[in-house]
Amino acid sequence: xxxxxxxxxxxxxxxxxxxxxxxxxxxxxxxxxxxxxxxxxxxxxxxxxxxxxxxxxxxxxxxxxxxxxxxxxxxxxxxxxxxxxxxxxxxxxxxxxxxxxxxxxxxxxxxxxxxxxxxxxxxxxxxxxxxxxxxxxxxxxxxxxxxxxxxxxxxxxxxxxxxxxxxxxxxxxxxxxxxxxxxxxxxxxxxxxxxxxxxxxxxxxxxxxxxxxxxxxxxxxxxxxxxxxxxxxxxxxxxxxxxxxxxxxxxxxxxxxxxxxxxxxxxxxxxxxxxxxxxxxxxxxxxxxxxxxxxxxxxxxxxxxxxxxxxxxxxxxxxxxxxxxxxxxxxxxxxxxxxxxxxxxxxxxxxxxxxxxxxxxxxxxxxxx
Numbered sequence: 001x002x003x004x005x006x007x008x009x010x011x012x013x014x015x016x017x018x019x020x021x022x023x024x025x026x027x028x029x030x031x032x033x034x035x036x037x038x039x040x041x042x043x044x045x046x047x048x049x050x051x052x053x054x055x056x057x058x059x060x061x062x063x064x065x066x067x068x069x070x071x072x073x074x075x076x077x078x079x080x081x082x083x084x085x086x087x088x089x090x091x092x093x094x095x096x097x098x099x100x101x102x103x104x105x106x107x108x109x110x111x112x113x114x115x116x117x118x119x120x121x122x123x124x125x126x127x128x129x130x131x132x133x134x135x136x137x138x139x140x141x142x143x144x145x146x147x148x149x150x151x152x153x154x155x156x157x158x159x160x161x162x163x164x165x166x167x168x169x170x171x172x173x174x175x176x177x178x179x180x181x182x183x184x185x186x187x188x189x190x191x192x193x194x195x196x197x198x199x200x201x202x203x204x205x206x207x208x209x210x211x212x213x214x215x216x217x218x219x220x221x222x223x224x225x226x227x228x229x230x231x232x233x234x235x236x237x238x239x240x241x242x243x244x245x246x247x248x249x250x251x252x253x254x255x256x257x258x259x260x261x262x263x264x265x266x267x268x269x270x271x272x273x274x275x276x277x278x279x280x281x282x283x284x285x286x287x288x289x290x291x292x293x294x295x296x297x298x299x300x301x302x303x304x305x306x307x308x309x310x311x312x313x314x315x316x317x318x319x320x321x322x323x324x325x326x327x328x329x330x331x332x333x334x335x336x337x338x339x340x341x342x343x344x345x346x347x348x349x350x351x352x353x354x355x356x357x358x359x360x361x362x363x364x365x366x367x368x369x
Contacts, residue, residue: 028099035095040088047080054083055163057139061147062156069157079160086168090131093124115189123182126234130178131171133230138170142223170223173216177231184238185245195243205235 043050052059055068062068070076089096097120105113150156187193198205213227329337 025103028103032092032096032099035092036088039091040085043084043088043091044081047084050087051080051083051160051164054167055160057135058143058147058158058163060140061143063147066155066157068160068163070161071159072161075159075161079164083164093127097124119182119186123179126178126182127175130174130176130230133178134167134170134174138174138223138226139167141226142218142220145220145222166218170217173227174230177212177216177227178234180231180234181238181241184235185242188242188246195239195246198239198242206232209235 059068070079072078101116101120105116108116147156184198188195188198209231210224210228212231213224217223217227
């Protein structure tokens, strides 16, 4: 059940903010579609040469006298069209990610922004690297294997639509597989695991990458191994990078702790510029009001000579007063002295309110009667 009370509508500010975000999201999605459309229109006149270039790894290993075929009637037009459209999306990925980043970035913290930009850039570059690895390394090997294992009397003539589906699957598989370092760094940075734990799970990771290679690639040992080995290597690279990142974080925490320790162990609290001082040449802040009176009574000896004699009389009696040579103050005199100290402190804190009376008394010891 909804927790919103019936009849309660959101405030106009909330509605306006939501509409603003929706309008911005609509504009950025339109820009994405326009960017893809522009790239598609630029590449469409070269649709057939692009498909020929994509099919070149297979064409080089087809037996002599054979070629690719088109089973469907509209396949010679639709398949290059589909290829160019997918290529336009792949080429526009940096701009698409920029639009997503521009929409999300205002809601991120500073440390999230500093971490997101390198991760987005590296993940895009690794995806392109995985596609390039599939085209230049994997395709020649697996197509040579497939054509060489054809039975006697079987002519290998692949349909262009099935070939496109096959290579797109490999492109996506290798592009995602090359994101392993980014995934490793993200897991460590979020605190889900540590480099030491990942290193302990290395045997399971090796078995897992071969299982992923078996699922994402055709049922042959060559393509499975060609996908599993780079994933394992990229996992080790991500492990090394995560260790470096953790070491830098530890060093930064150590420097921050040292800096905090230096700040805590700075000048004396009661000295000029100390943590509790009011400024250069000023001592610690004194409590005011009833607390100030109580503190002044407890520490009457260092404040004035009269207060010192009162404390001595209270603790040691008449004999102590005789030894010190001071006459004890009465209760009224003590209250008057405390009022004078509070007035002096108030004038020191607020010079504008300090009158000539507050500035005339410099806190000299009161002479005993």
